[in-house]
Every structure is written in C-alpha cells, then in structure tokens.
Amino acid sequence: MSRLVMKFGGTSVGDVERIRRVARLVAAERAPDGKPGRGLAVVVSAMSGETNKLVALAEDAGKGLSPDRFNDEYDVVVATGEQVTTGLLALALRAMGVPARSWQGWQIKVESSDAHASARINTIDATALGEAIDAGEVAIIPGFQGVTDEDRITTLGRGGSDTSAVAVAAALGAERCDIYTDVDGVYTTDPRITSKARKLDRISYEEMLEMASLGSKVLQTRSVELAMAKRVPVRVLSSFVEPGEPNPGTIVCDEEEIVEKQVVSGIAYSRDEAKVSLKGLVDHPGVAAEIFGRMAEANINVDMIVQAPSRTEGAVNMTFTLPEREADRARDILVAAKDQIGFDSAEVRKDVSKVSVIGVGMRSHVGVAKTMFEALSAKGINIQNISTSEIKISVLIDSSYTELAVRALHTAYGLDAVA
Amino acid sequence: MSRLVMKFGGTSVGDVERIRRVARLVAAERAPDGKPGRGLAVVVSAMSGETNKLVALAEDAGKGLSPDRFNDEYDVVVATGEQVTTGLLALALRAMGVPARSWQGWQIKVESSDAHASARINTIDATALGEAIDAGEVAIIPGFQGVTDEDRITTLGRGGSDTSAVAVAAALGAERCDIYTDVDGVYTTDPRITSKARKLDRISYEEMLEMASLGSKVLQTRSVELAMAKRVPVRVLSSFVEPGEPNPGTIVCDEEEIVEKQVVSGIAYSRDEAKVSLKGLVDHPGVAAEIFGRMAEANINVDMIVQAPSRTEGAVNMTFTLPEREADRARDILVAAKDQIGFDSAEVRKDVSKVSVIGVGMRSHVGVAKTMFEALSAKGINIQNISTSEIKISVLIDSSYTELAVRALHTAYGLDAVA
Numbered sequence: 001m002s003r004l005v006m007k008f009g010g011t012s013v014g015d016v017e018r019i020r021r022v023a024r025l026v027a028a029e030r031a032p033d034g035k036p037g038r039g040l041a042v043v044v045s046a047m048s049g050e051t052n053k054l055v056a057l058a059e060d061a062g063k064g065l066s067p068d069r070f071n072d073e074y075d076v077v078v079a080t081g082e083q084v085t086t087g088l089l090a091l092a093l094r095a096m097g098v099p100a101r102s103w104q105g106w107q108i109k110v111e112s113s114d115a116h117a118s119a120r121i122n123t124i125d126a127t128a129l130g131e132a133i134d135a136g137e138v139a140i141i142p143g144f145q146g147v148t149d150e151d152r153i154t155t156l157g158r159g160g161s162d163t164s165a166v167a168v169a170a171a172l173g174a175e176r177c178d179i180y181t182d183v184d185g186v187y188t189t190d191p192r193i194t195s196k197a198r199k200l201d202r203i204s205y206e207e208m209l210e211m212a213s214l215g216s217k218v219l220q221t222r223s224v225e226l227a228m229a230k231r232v233p234v235r236v237l238s239s240f241v242e243p244g245e246p247n248p249g250t251i252v253c254d255e256e257e258i259v260e261k262q263v264v265s266g267i268a269y270s271r272d273e274a275k276v277s278l279k280g281l282v283d284h285p286g287v288a289a290e291i292f293g294r295m296a297e298a299n300i301n302v303d304m305i306v307q308a309p310s311r312t313e314g315a316v317n318m319t320f321t322l323p324e325r326e327a328d329r330a331r332d333i334l335v336a337a338k339d340q341i342g343f344d345s346a347e348v349r350k351d352v353s354k355v356s357v358i359g360v361g362m363r364s365h366v367g368v369a370k371t372m373f374e375a376l377s378a379k380g381i382n383i384q385n386i387s388t389s390e391i392k393i394s395v396l397i398d399s400s401y402t403e404l405a406v407r408a409l410h411t412a413y414g415l416d417a418v419a
Numbered sequence: 420m421s422r423l424v425m426k427f428g429g430t431s432v433g434d435v436e437r438i439r440r441v442a443r444l445v446a447a448e449r450a451p452d453g454k455p456g457r458g459l460a461v462v463v464s465a466m467s468g469e470t471n472k473l474v475a476l477a478e479d480a481g482k483g484l485s486p487d488r489f490n491d492e493y494d495v496v497v498a499t500g501e502q503v504t505t506g507l508l509a510l511a512l513r514a515m516g517v518p519a520r521s522w523q524g525w526q527i528k529v530e531s532s533d534a535h536a537s538a539r540i541n542t543i544d545a546t547a548l549g550e551a552i553d554a555g556e557v558a559i560i561p562g563f564q565g566v567t568d569e570d571r572i573t574t575l576g577r578g579g580s581d582t583s584a585v586a587v588a589a590a591l592g593a594e595r596c597d598i599y600t601d602v603d604g605v606y607t608t609d610p611r612i613t614s615k616a617r618k619l620d621r622i623s624y625e626e627m628l629e630m631a632s633l634g635s636k637v638l639q640t641r642s643v644e645l646a647m648a649k650r651v652p653v654r655v656l657s658s659f660v661e662p663g664e665p666n667p668g669t670i671v672c673d674e675e676e677i678v679e680k681q682v683v684s685g686i687a688y689s690r691d692e693a694k695v696s697l698k699g700l701v702d703h704p705g706v707a708a709e710i711f712g713r714m715a716e717a718n719i720n721v722d723m724i725v726q727a728p729s730r731t732e733g734a735v736n737m738t739f740t741l742p743e744r745e746a747d748r749a750r751d752i753l754v755a756a757k758d759q760i761g762f763d764s765a766e767v768r769k770d771v772s773k774v775s776v777i778g779v780g781m782r783s784h785v786g787v788a789k790t791m792f793e794a795l796s797a798k799g800i801n802i803q804n805i806s807t808s809e810i811k812i813s814v815l816i817d818s819s820y821t822e823l824a825v826r827a828l829h830t831a832y833g834l835d836a837v838a
Contacts, residue, residue, distance in 0.1 A: 016479045054503065060435040062510030069513050076506035076521050080499035084473065087495035091481030094488050102495050106525065107570055151526055 003039040003133060003174040004029060007143065007165035010048035011182050012239035013085050016092070021242070023092040025180070026138060028243035030098065039133035041172060043143045043165040044089055046081025054078045071116035075155045079105070082142030082161070090140045100138040103129060105145035105153070110164070112146030112154045119146050119154035121163065124171035133172070141168060162223035170230035177232050178249075179219060180239035185250035186211065186218055188415040189267040194407045196416040200265065201248070204255040207265050210358045210392045219252070227252065255360050263361035263368060264413040267406050270354045271399055274327035275384065277319045278334070280312050280344030290341050291318070294333055300326045304354070304385045304396055315344075319385060321396060324350050352384065353402040356394040357409055369393050375412035381405050422458040422552060422593040423448060426562065426584035429467035430601050431658035432504050435511070440661070442511040444599070445557060447662035449517065458552035460591060462562045462584040463508055465500025473497045490535035494574045498524070501561030501580070509559045519557040522548060524564035524572070529583070531565025531573045538565050538573035540582065543590035552591070560587055581642035589649035596651050597668075598638060599658035604669035605630065605637055607834040608686040613826045615835040619684065620667070623674040626684050629777045629811045638671070646671065674779050682780035682787060683832040686825050689773045690818055693746035694803065696738045697753070699731050699763030709760050710737070713752055719745045723773070723806040723815055734763075738804060740815060743769050771803065772821040775813040776828055788812055794831035800824055 006026060013019050022044075030040050046054075058077040062070045086102035093100035105112075108129055112119035133139050143161025146154040156163055162179055169177035184199065186208065191197040203211070205228035212221040218236055227234045237249025255261075281287060288307075295302050304321040322330055327348045334346045362368045372393055376383060381404065385396035397405055410416055425445060432438050441461075449459050465473075477496040481489045505521035512519035524531075527548055531538035552558050562580025565573040575582055581598055588596035603618065605627065610616040622630070624647035631640045637655055646653045656668025674680075700706060707726075714721050724739040741749055746767045753765045781787045791812055795802060800823065804815035816824055829835055 016476060019480060057435060057503070057507055058510060061438060061507040062514055065510065065514055070510065073506040073509040073513075073521060076509070076523075077503050080502050083499050083502075084476070084496050087492040088476055088480040090492040090495070091477060091484065091489065094492075095481055095484055102492060104495075104572075153523075 002037075003041070003130070003172050005041045005043060005165055005169040005172065005174045005177045007043040007161060007177065007179045008045065008239055009161065009181055010045040010051070012180055013044055013089065014048040016088065019085070019088050019092050022089060022180075022239065023096055023098070024243050025239070025241075026089075026093060027096055027098050029178075030138060036136050039130070039172070041129065041133055041139040041141055041168055041174070042089065043141045043161060043168055044082060044085040045143050045161045046078075047085055050081040050084070051078055054081055067117070072152060075116045075153050079142070079145050079153050079155055082144055086140040086142050090138075093138055093140075098138060099136055100140055101132070102140045102142075104142060106147040106151060108141070110146045110167070111149060112156070114148040114150070114152070114154065116152075116154055118157035119148075121146055121156065121167045124167055126168070126171035129168075130172055159220035160222070162220040163226055166223045166226045166230070166232055166234065169232045170226070174232070176235055177227070178235045178237060179223075180237055181218060182238070182240065183218060183236070184238035184247065185236055186252070186266070188265065189406055189410050190269070193269075193403050194410055194416075196407075196410060198415065198417040200250050202251045202253060202258045203265055204258055204360050205252060206255065206391055207358050207360055208252045210356065210389070211266055211268050224252065261361050262359055262413075262415075263365045264357045264359035264415065265361075266358050267409045267413070267415070268356045268358060269402055269406055271402060272324045273321050273352050273354045273396065273399075274324045274348055274350045275319055275321050275352050275396060276327070276330060276334070277317065277347045277349070278343045278345070279317050279347070280310055280315045281318050282342035283314055283316045287341065288318070290337075291334070294337060295322070295330060298329065298333055300330050304387045304394065306385050312344075321352070321354065321385065351399045352396050353399040353405075354394050354396055355402065355405045355409065356392050357413065358392045360391050362391050362393075371412055372409060375408045376405055379404055379408050381408075421456075422460070422549070422591050424460045424462060424584055424588035424591065424593045424596045426462040426580060426596065426598045427464065427658055428580065428600055429464040429470070431599055432463055432508065433467040435507065438504070438507050438511050441508060441599075441658065442515055442517070443662050444658070444660075445508075445512060446515055446517050448597075449557060455555050458549070458591070460548065460552055460558040460560055460587055460593070461508065462560045462580060462587055463501060463504040464562050464580045465497075466504055469500040469503070470497055473500055486536070491571060494535045494572050498561070498564050498572050498574055501563055505559040505561050509557075512557055512559075517557060518555055519559055520551070521559045521561075523561060525566040525570060527560070529565045529586070530568060531575070533567040533569070533571070533573065535571075535573055537576035538567075540565055540575065540586045543586055545587070545590035548587075549591055579639070579641070581639040582645055585642045585645045585649070585651055585653065588651045589645070593651070595654055596646065597654045597656060598642075599656055600637060601657070601659065602637060602655070603657035603666065604655050605671070605685075607684065608825055608829050609688070612688075612822050613829055613835075615826075615829060617834065617836045619669050621670045621672060621677045622684055623677060623779050624671060625674065625810055626777050626779055627671045629775065629808070630685055630687050643671065652676075680780050681778055681832075681834075682784045683776045683778035683834065684780075685777050686828045686832070686834070687775045687777060688821055688825055690821060691743045692740050692771050692773045692815065692818075693743040693767055693769045694738055694740050694771050694815060695746070695749060695753070696736065696766045696768070697762045697764070698736050698766070699729055699734045700737050701761035702733055702735045706760065707737070709756075710753070713756060714741070714749060717748065717752055719749050723804045723813065725804050731763075740771070740773065740804065770818045771815050772818040772824075773813050773815055774821065774824045774828065775811050776832060777811045779810050781810050781812075790831055791828060794827045795824060798823055798827050800827075
C-alpha cells in the first residue's frame with residue numbers, strides 16, 4: 001500500500017468553502033485511478049487569521065510573564081487553531097463520502113521536546129496511524145502541534161506545519177510529502193521581480209535549503225532540513241486548483257535524482273538585512289569571540305563577517321550582517337560593552353540587501369563567481385560584502401539596487417524563460 | 420487540606436478583562452485568610468459566542484451527515500472553545516503571581532461514554548489533579564469536555580460545564596462546588612416577574628431539581644442530579660463582583676441541612692409548553708402505550724397526561740403536554756399513525772404555560788394544593804391540567820395569565836419579600 005502525506009497551509013483552509021476544495025483534492029489523491037488505493041495523511045494549519053487571534057489573546061492574558069511561565073499555556077491556547085481545522089476537514093471529507101478522522105498530536109503521539117512555543121519533534125509513533133490509513137480512512141493531523149513525554153501540549157513555532165508534515169511522512173515511510181501552498185512551485189527567482197522567472201521541475205534539498213534560509217518563503221527551513229535528513233521527497237504545489245487541473249509543482253529531492261543539473265538553479269534575495277561596522281577595533285586575540293559571543297547570547301544570528309586593516313596602527317575594522325529587526329538591539333549591546341570590547345565607533349546601515357546565486361552545479365564548475373561580479377559591475381552595482389558556501393555566493397549591496405541585481409543575474413546565468 | 424471547585428460560565432469569561440476578574444476571584448478564594456491554604460480547581464466554559472461560532476463551522480463543513488458520522492468530529496471542533504479559556508485563565512492567574520496550569524479532559528482524564536455531543540462522565544481519575552492543587556497550584560479544567568476509553572474527545576452537550584464542575588468536585592472530595600453565574604443566587608421566583616422575589620439562602624437538591632427542570636435556568640438539571648447523588652454541596656453565586664464584595668449566593672444542599680424549612684420554597688413557570696388533545700380515542704388496552712411509545716421513539720418528552728371519558732360510547736379523550744418546539748413534529752407523527760392508533764382528531768395548543776409550586780415541606784403539610792387552587796380561582800384563572808409529585812404541584816394555564824398566576828401564588832404562599 002503506497003502512502004502519501006498532503007499538507008495545506010492557513011490560506012488554503014481559510015474558510016469552509018476552501019476546506020471543501022481541499023477535501024476534493026484529498027479525495028482525488030486517495031483514488032487516483034478512481035478506486036481508493038492509497039493511504040493518505042493530511043496535515044493542516046489553522047484557518048488563516050486564527051493563530052494571530054489566539055496569540056493576541058494569550059499575550060493579553062499573560063502580559064508581563066517571562067517565557068518560561070508563559071509558553072506552555074500559550075501552546076494550550078494556540079494549538080486549538082489547528083485542532084479546529086482537523087475536525088472541519090474530517091467532516092468535509094465524510095460529507096463527500098470519504099472515510100476520515102482527526103488525530104491530535106497527543107493521540108498519535110507526536111512526541112516533542114518540552115521547549116514550549118518552539119518545540120522540536122522527537123519521535124512519532126505512526127503504528128496506529130499507518131494501520132488506519134492503510135484501511136482506507138484518511139487521517140487529518142494538526143500541523144505545528146506536539147506533546148511532551150509528560151503529556152503537555154507543545155507547538156513547534158511559526159511555520160512548524162511544514163515540518164510536521166515532513167515528520168509524519170518520514171514516520172509513515174510515505175512515498176512523498178506534498179506541500180500545497182499559494183504558489184504553484186519553486187521559481188528560479190521571485191516572479192514579482194522578473195516576469196522571466198521560471199518554475200523549476202526539480203530542485204535539490206541543499207539548494208532549497210539555501211533558498212529557504214535566504215528569504216524565499218515557499219518552504220520553512222526546518223522542514224527542508226528534516227526532509228533532507230530523512231530523505232523524504234517533497235513536492236511544492238498550488239492549493240488553488242480543482243482536482244484534475246494540471247498541478248505538477250516542484251519536487252525537492254536528492255541531487256542524484258536531478259538529471260539535468262544547472263550550474264545555478266536560482267537567485268534569492270533578502271531585504272531584511274542590516275550591516276554593522278565596528279571601526280578602530282583593538283586587534284588582539286579573542287576580540288571576535290568577545291563580539292560574536294555577545295551576539296549569540298542575545299540570540300542574534302550574524303552572517304557575512306569581514307575583517308579589514310584599519311588606518312590606525314594596531315587596529316582593525318570589522319563588518320557583519322544580521323537581520324534588520326535585530327540591528328538596533330545589536331548596536332545597543334555593542335555600545336554598552338564598548339570599553340570591554342575596545343573599539344572607536346559602531347555604525348549600523350539598514351539600506352542593504354543580500355543577493356545570492358544558488359546551485360549545486362557550482363561544485364563542479366569554475367567561473368560562477370566571475371560571472372556574478374561581472375554582471376553586477378556591468379550595471380554599476382557596488383558590492384559591499386561577499387560570502388560563499390559550496391553551493392552559494394552571496395553579496396551585500398545597496399538595497400535600492402535589489403531588483404536590478406536579481407534581474408541581471410537571472411539573465412547572466414541563463415535562467416530567463418524563453419518568451 | 421480543604422478543596423474547593425469554582426465554575427465560571429461563558430459570560431463570566433467573555434473577554435480577557437473578565438478573565439482577569441475571574442482570576443482575582445480565584446486568587447481570593449485560594450488564600451481566604453491572606454495565605455494560600457486551599458486546593459482549588461476551576462472549571463470554565465468557552466468564551467461567550469465561541470461555542471456558537473464553532474458549532475456553525477462544524478455544521479457547515481459536515482452538512483448532510485447523520486449524527487453518527489458527525490458528532491465525534493463536531494466534538495473535536497467545539498471542545499477547543501473551553502481549551503482556549505483554560506489557557507487564558509492559567510496565564511491571567513500566573514500574571515497575578517498565582518501558580519496555575521490547565522488540565523484538558525484527556526490529561527486528567529475525565530472518562531466519558533462515547534455518546535459524542537451528549538456524553539456522560541463515567542469516571543474522573545483525580546489523583547494527579549488532587550496532588551497538584553494540594554501543592555498550591557490552581558488547576559484550570561475545561562467544562563463540557565471528556566475523553567472516551569479510546570482517547571477520543573467528547574463533549575457533554577450544552578450546559579455540560581455545570582455537570583463537569585460537580586463531577587470534578589465529587590472526584591476531588593471537595594467541600595463545595597461554587598457555580599458563578601450571571602445571577603446572584605436562586606430566587607423564590609423569577610425576579611423579572613415580581614420585584615417581591617427573594618433570594619433563598621438554601622434550597623434542597625430535590626427542590627432545585629424541580630426548579631431546574633421547570634424552566635428556571637440557573638443550574639443545569641444533570642448537574643443537580645449529580646450533586647444530589649454524590650452529596651456535593653453546590654453554591655450558586657454572582658460572577659459580576661470584585662473579591663471582598665458580599666456574595667453569599669444560594670447553597671443547594673441536603674434537605675437535612677436546611678433548618679427553617681418552608682412549605683413552599685419557590686414558584687417556577689415554563690412558557691415552552693404545548694398541549695396535545697386527542698379526541699375520540701378508541702378505548703382499548705394498549706392504546707396509551709401505542710401513543711407514548713411513538714413519542715418516546717421520537718425522543719419527545721411528554722408530561723401531564725390526562726384521560727377523560729368522551730361523549731362517544733367506547734371512546735375517551737386524552738391530553739398531554741410537551742415542549743412547544745416539539746409540538747408540530749408530535750402532531751405529524753400522530754396524524755401519520757391515525758389509523759393504527761385509532762382516534763378522531765388531534766389538536767395542538769401552544770398558548771399554554773405550566774406554573775408550579777415547589778417545596779419539600781409539602782411532604783408533611785396538607786392543604787398546599789387547596790391554597791394553590793383558591794389563589795388561582797380568586798384571579799379567575801382556569802386550570803387546564805394538573806400534575807403532582809411529592810414536592811411539586813404543576814398546573815397548565817392559558818399563557819396570557821402566566822405572570823398573574825406566579826405573582827398570586829408568590830403572595831399566597833407567603834414568599835413575598837418584606838418591603
């Protein structure tokens with residue numbers, strides 16, 4: 001018996017009409033050749049808007065509480081959003097004649113860490129679940145939900161539903177995890193920036209991971225990491241179609257399963273960046289550890305670290321990037337420790353963007369960076385910082401050039417759709 | 420360690436401000452003499468309006484499903500309303516410095532029958548719960564919720580939260596169950612009908628049961644039955660006060676604990692009544708069973724059955740009452756079976772009310788009925804039907820006389836408040 005996991009986000013289940021469309025899509029997948037032949041588990045989010053409403057209630061009721069006295073009951077409140085959707089989708093399926101039932105996190109069980117509000121799934125006991133779906137009953141599972149080994153409700157943090165779906169697929173040994181979303185697949189770049197963006201048929205886990213963490217919001221990073229670790233093929237496809245309409249989406253899979261590898265698969269960008277520059281930094285061992293230790297303590301992710309000699313004897317300048325929303329907090333922390341760290345000035349710039357070219361083909365091709373720098377230079381775009389990984393080159397530029405840079409690179413790497 | 424159960428309905432927890440007032444009332448009961456000394460469990464309903472919203476969603480998604488394919492997932496959906504309140508109240512208490520946590524039905528567990536949407540509580544394992552509250556942590560429990568022995572979520576049906584509270588109190592061996600509501604106690608009759616209605620300090624279970632089932636909506640009938648069976652003293656009091664304000668409420672308890680017994684404790688009425696009259700009924704054995712068997716099959720409760728000779732030889736007339744909303748359905752059922760039952764005509768009147776005098780003192784006092792009939796007669800009110808129990812006399816009258824009858828009886832039995 002083949003098994004499939006389908007996942008629908010908040011917009012896809014935003015009202016009962018949409019839930020009925022989801023039910024039609026589920027019914028069609030259950031019986032692809034007209035007769036039921038496939039075990040199906042469906043992971044759902046809360047109806048759009050519900051989670052925000054529940055979060056606001058919890059934050060109001062628990063005003064002033066520290067996270068360790070807040071998060072467990074916050075989880076009790078917000079987990080109800082997904083529970084409601086599971087019941088409604090089970091009912092909508094039954095109303096179409098399809099056997100279905102909901103399985104809450106604690107019923108399955110989806111055992112997680114006890115890090116409330118940002119728990120991680122440890123194990124899923126899919127024995128009963130697998131038997132039920134093999135017997136032809138569609139299982140509807142709340143995304144985002146878990147339960148500790150002491151039977152307390154947890155949530156996985158925002159966007160955790162993708163991760164739930166992949167984890168369920170892994171536990172069930174499903175042939176694939178289909179993530180239905182409001183786009184019809186993964187594109188070579190953001191179609192809002194260039195109409196020449198093309199939908200990819202396939203993309204490797206590694207590339208998707210870079211895409212996800214670099215601002216392309218199609219899939220949540222953790223879900224891709226998990227899919228890669230458990231080797232679960234994931235398909236991203238549109239939830240806004242009726243059964244029978246073409247909806248191939250994009251398959252996220254092992255690099256080996258991609259026959260025609262591109263050198264560069266996509267261009268990602270992120271406007272949520274800021275650059276911190278420390279000038280006249282005392283050049284002694286441990287100063288970097290001093291700076292980035294403080295950032296790590298404050299839970300601030302830094303990136304693109306560059307150190308350069310200063311004009312002052314025995315001093316250096318250092319720049320690094322971080323999420324724009326953390327910039328002021330980071331500066332305050334550094335300024336408060338100015339004497340301990342030892343520097344002249346700290347400057348923050350928020351008008352910067354990170355643009356990246358991503359492709360597993362880079363591993364075996366030279367000249368990828370050269371193409372990038374030439375293309376940007378030809379448009380008069382100045383590169384402020386550079387960072388690279390095995391399958392990615394990122395540059396920091398003035399944010400007003402973001403679209404121009406993305407379009408130029410899309411063309412330079414031959415990604416433009418043929419008109 | 421003494422233990423107390425408090426219960427708050429939907430209006431009392433209608434928004435976060437009200438939940439904070441509830442938290443203040445809970446905090447005051449936990450530490451009546453300034454220091455925590457009492458184990459507290461608090462049972463809560465869904466925020467007012469939420470259950471209706473959830474019911475509407477479930478009915479929309481499950482349109483056309485029979486109850487046996489609808490009710491289990493309906494329970495999954497509607498049970499979330501109470502769950503949200505438990506989390507919010509726990510947070511509000513913690514924000515005031517009071518240790519608290521929520522306990523869902525499946526965590527405790529509150530084991531119920533599998534009659535989804537109208538389940539009955541079988542057993543509550545209060546061991547862990549009792550230990551937690553004795554250690555000073557307030558337990559917040561969703562009313563209305565249970566779990567089957569197969570770990571599926573159930574609900575007890577509308578108004579089940581009172582029953583949950585009494586069941587938890589019984590399981591915890593609590594000294595009392597305080598039901599906070601939008602009235603400040605149980606009255607001798609509806610204060611909207613006469614300003615001379617008085618709040619009772621105490622009322623017996625039996626009397627309260629008659630009051631509850633006769634249209635006084637203060638407490639749900641099942642909760643009173645359970646309190647009587649388990650001998651749990653119940654107090655009805657106002658949730659719209661601040662801690663410290665006088666709020667004695669009404670104690671519902673054993674008859675023996677009421678020192679000054681009244682012959683009549685209260686006057687109840689119900690406008691939700693209809694009268695069915697069958698004329699020219701063939702007078703043979705089994706005809707009553709034929710009629711009331713059909714009503715029972717259709718789940719229609721009948722009351723006040725009266726049989727009288729007809730002018731036709733060998734025939735009788737029969738009248739009985741039933742809830743007004745069932746009247747048309749009952750007539751249709753009878754008319755469809757006219758030939759099998761054997762009668763000339765079926766007539767329904769909806770302009771009738773039932774007025775009852777209730778009091779355990781009736782057991783030992785004579786003349787109670789005489790006082791009633793005289794008082795009604797003095798006002799020119801015609802009695803259509805009469806029924807009696809050990810502690811109650813009910814009459815059916817034209818509904819336009821309802822208020823007049825209630826006021827006359829309230830005066831006749833000496834219940835009027837001294838001005």
